[in-house]
Amino acid sequence: MPVAVKDNICTLEYVTSCGSRILEGYRSPYEATAVNKLKAAGALIAGKTNCDEFGMGSSTEHSAFGRTLHPFDKTRVPGGSSGGSAALVAAGAVPAALGSETGGSVRQPASLCGVVGIKPTYGRVSRYGLVAFGSSLDQIGVLGRSVHDAARVLSVISGRDPKDATCEDRDSLRLPNVPESLQGFVIGIPKEYFPPDLDPAVRRACDRAIRLLRELGAAVRDVALPHTQYAVPTYYIIAPAEASSNLARYDGVRYGPRFDGSEDVRALYRTTRGEGFGAEVRRRVLVGTYVLSSGYYDAYYRKAQQMRALIAQDFRNVFDRGVDLLFTPTTPTPAFKAGEKIDDPVAMYLSDIFTVTANLAGLPAISVPIGRVKGLPIGGQLVGQAFLDDEMLEAAYALERAVPAGEEA
């Protein structure tokens, strides 16, 4: 089975450039555990896919090597940051591809391209060889033509790895059977994910999916996740803070190109990093440096760590009350026009509004196509409980089979 790999996951065979000039032409002398496991299971690494630089973006426009086009409408973006992987699967070039998530970078492009995207529980898949962006949020995920294609790959790459201290000491994921019904499942609908200004077509697609889940036998319940509105701001403190530190290693000393034969090492840093990183990466690294700097740490970083705890607690409260899974839209809109949000960072950040919570809380989540909005695909999201990825996949199988994904909602 050919599997494509996002450009921020280390492979021995191809260049690993993370969509960045600072790693242009970089060949990794080792490969990621996930890639290693895929090869051992007989998969063929089909190639590397374009992404937003270091995974920072929601449109795959922020790649130093050009933007990726939406497979069905060249004027639109495929989402991001795993836009290359999503577009390739949507175009039918490969049945599945590895992507990576920090705030929705697998599920968001999956939704926009009409494919399946899984983000496993934090710690389910080794991060060894995944180029770090926000280490406490990052997970390798899978994009697939179907839940089954994606789940098969996930099952292969999951499981313990002594090289990653944040990877849980667990066996690889068991592939669930396709269930006959969802009898016994309690699915929560968090009201914060259906704001009054939600695109009516997206809402219609979600309503149809919820009706189908109910028809499959699931009990559907309204629930509240009261701290949801703080998720994006919390995310945009923690992720850049971690990124500012994770990206400090790109200094032109040990690998990657140098942008100047400088006479002074500090000048070498400044030109290499100043020219090697693109605008969005620079912006986030600056914001991240700012929120960690002396005098601001408490108001930003420490506070965000506490908000993260409150957000995670919201989910635990709901699951403790007997809810098995949550259903939400994956993205507030279908694919947007290229260039539409490129100059407005905050507007771009808001396209992650429904996905960042699972990363903050470390939970498994999946996006499944649930219909079309004005001809463009849109995904619905299931969020599961930590380490119950298999239960989430079971429900996704059932939903996928029931939903007329190609039909206008």
Next chain:
Amino acid sequence: MANRWETVIGLETHVQLRTVSKMFCGCSAAFGAPPNTNVCPVCLGLPGALPVPNELALKLAVRAALGLGCTVHPRSLFARKNYFYPDLPKGYQISQFEQPLATAGSLSYLSPDQGIATATIVRLHVEEDAGKSLHDRFPKQTAIDLNRCGVPLIEIVTGPDFRSPHEARAYLLTLKQVLEYAAISECDMEKGSLRVDANVSVRRAGETALGTKTEVKNINSFAFVEKALTVERDRQIAVLEAGGTVAQQTMLYDSKTNSVRPQRSKEESHDYRYFPDPDLPPLMLSEEFVAEQQTQLPELPAKKRERFVEKYGLSVTDAAVLTAERAVADYYETVVHAGSGADAKLAANWVMTEVLADAKDHGERLRVQPGALAGLISLVRGGTLSHQAAKRVFSEMAEHGGEPRNVAEALGLTQVADTGVVAGWVSEVLGAHPTEVERYRKGETKLLQFFVGQVMKVSRGKADPKLAQRVLEERARSLGDLK
């Protein structure tokens, strides 16, 4: 002038832990490999690589903390210390910040100023070392070797407890002793396995508030600790006496010129932006883990010293010499307990003089078997060997081994205790020194020892000195004079 000023010093000591592999990767931690050969994706800071902590390093760190009487925290955090430097591959050092491994310990040491003193250990934490920058290897270029990068360290921070450079040095030597005893570190400053930075300030005698401190770095040998601190103290006093103020800055010590100079750096480079390392879950240490490390700690020097004083009736100074190194202390106790048991004080004298002197000249090897030394000591006590002769037997055993009695006999050194033979030697000596005999007769009785010495010389060390003295004394008594 120095008397009007009080010096206040605190030390931060970095100690390399005795592991075979690095702190966060499986690379060798050995010293001296060709450049950049003990490196891997993790310690090179390659994209995507992740750290996994070394179990032994944490065990050794906990042992050090327990040895220094610290509270070991059941939960501590690894943190990133962010700064740019070409020998720091990740752009941050993995260390501990807000929640360190251990806090609130103390170390008692023998202060040259005030006797037994106690230094406060404020904190002890684990971290990784950086690589090495070589500035004189190539023209216009700095060469970077990352072999040392990632080697496990502990940092031990004291309170501002020392009142003089030599007091700081005494603490440091005691710390080194403890860490060597417990096999936590080799503590070799020349190899960089022990490094020390000092916070130095001065204040007018009698004041309680601390003066502005500077940090003195680059003290890379024990020999320089006292010198560097003295130079900085004197500099600060001179500044203050001239009506100036001490600037809070980092000073680098240059051993070649025995001087300090300020490190040029921008203010913001000290904003390390510490935050918990998201690659490393909390460091949780169970009670069992900590208790197990306690059982792995040997008796530490201070305890051993006290015991030696009490059990063997030694002076504090002698006990301190004997316990300075674990190997010597163990050797001494073996001598004392060997065979029928040697006299503890005699054994102490032998170990402190002959044994340590021989070790010093022979790469710190204790060449004479403790059992052999015990036998030698009992030969002296039993009168079979003179002390002089025993020293020759010791040297012979050190070079060629052997049993003390056999060696003494082979060398013909066994003492002659036959009164007739000794009396013959005494007559010979008295006849050869008429002037001294005359002086003795006139009352210069202390010349008796001179005559004993001469008898020993004439007998080539074989005469039993006690017997010789008795014969001399009898001769004097019976004749009223020596004629």
Next chain:
Amino acid sequence: MSVTHDDVRKIARLAEFEVGEEALPLLAEHMSRILEYVAQINAVPASEGVKPFVPGPDAVRFRPDEVKPPPLAFGPAEFAPAFRDGFFLVPKLGQFEQEQG
């Protein structure tokens, strides 16, 4: 929360970026907007008792102390931008202080 040009310069120095004077106004504006946006979390009342949440194992696992480096398919000489006699090379430390040893 308004980020000044000086703030940007200072932060850029900390992050070791070359930021041209012409880029300052836009960067300051973007950073201000982002920081203003994220600062809304401070609307939530002080949550002193809340322990930070980080996903992943509750306790770090250890590796045994053995020499077993994860392999490199090829050595630093092949990926370093400047390498000689086994050393990585950088321009001489200038503004950086040269420490001995």
